[in-house]
Amino acid sequence: MAASDWRLEGEWIKNCNCAFGCPCDFNALPTHGSCKGMVAMRITKGHFKGTRLDGLVFAATVDFPGALHEGNGQMQPIIDERATPEQRQALFEIMSGKNSAEGTLFQIFSLIVSKIHDPLFVPFEFSFDRNGRVARLVAKGVLETDVEPIKNPVTGAPHRIQVVMPEGFEHRSAEVASSNIHSTGAIKFDTKGRHSSLANVVQTPDGVAA
Numbered sequence: 001m002a003a004s005d006w007r008l009e010g011e012w013i014k015n016c017n018c019a020f021g022c023p024c025d026f027n028a029l030p031t032h033g034s035c036k037g038m039v040a041m042r043i044t045k046g047h048f049k050g051t052r053l054d055g056l057v058f059a060a061t062v063d064f065p066g067a068l069h070e071g072n073g074q075m076q077p078i079i080d081e082r083a084t085p086e087q088r089q090a091l092f093e094i095m096s097g098k099n100s101a102e103g104t105l106f107q108i109f110s111l112i113v114s115k116i117h118d119p120l121f122v123p124f125e126f127s128f129d130r131n132g133r134v135a136r137l138v139a140k141g142v143l144e145t146d147v148e149p150i151k152n153p154v155t156g157a158p159h160r161i162q163v164v165m166p167e168g169f170e171h172r173s174a175e176v177a178s179s180n181i182h183s184t185g186a187i188k189f190d191t192k193g194r195h196s197s198l199a200n201v202v203q204t205p206d207g208v209a210a
Helices: 085-095 105-112
Strands: 006-016 035-048 057-064 073-080 113-116 120-122 124-129 134-139 143-148 162-164 173-184 188-204
Touching: 006 085, 006 124, 006 134, 006 143, 006 173, 035 085, 035 124, 035 143, 035 173, 035 188, 057 085, 057 124, 057 134, 073 085, 085 105, 105 113
Parallel strands: 073 113, 073 120
Antiparallel strands: 006 035, 006 188, 035 057, 057 073, 124 134, 134 143, 143 173, 162 173, 173 188
16 A cells, blocks of 8 residues: 555646657557657645645656656656745655555656656646647746647547546546647757547545546
């Protein structure tokens, strides 16, 4: 069992360099053989032990030389500058995976990431409309990403598709969309018109609650 009492409810973005329909969700290899991407969450309600985390945003950029399960990845945490020292430590405790049960999101990341770059503390802009498949995140000076609906290649009309994962460790269901990423921190890369997942999630020490 996990050692700590924590819970994160909020809006989740996962954007990467793969084709629409992230192969990781299907236990398949990355589209281009390697994975560069980002995840981010706006916490609508959350805590770590006695520390409240409501309203904060955090993100991470990642770089894996092959499939995620093969490990040897890099990550850079990016934390909302509004977080107090106690809130920063609480987020690091959650992201470390030390306070999560085996097989849960943050615990898995702790196993497959071999290098963690120094964290950054910056202002965030965050907008999120899951049903509209529209989102935008700006971590000032280090990361920008925007999301829009996939377009029908013939008519140009918005195309809607969902991924449902009854036993998913990241989310239970997500809208699939198109994203652009511009990352200028320790992990530098750019993508255009690549995969995005938008989800509302509840993460706990024992995994996804909703």
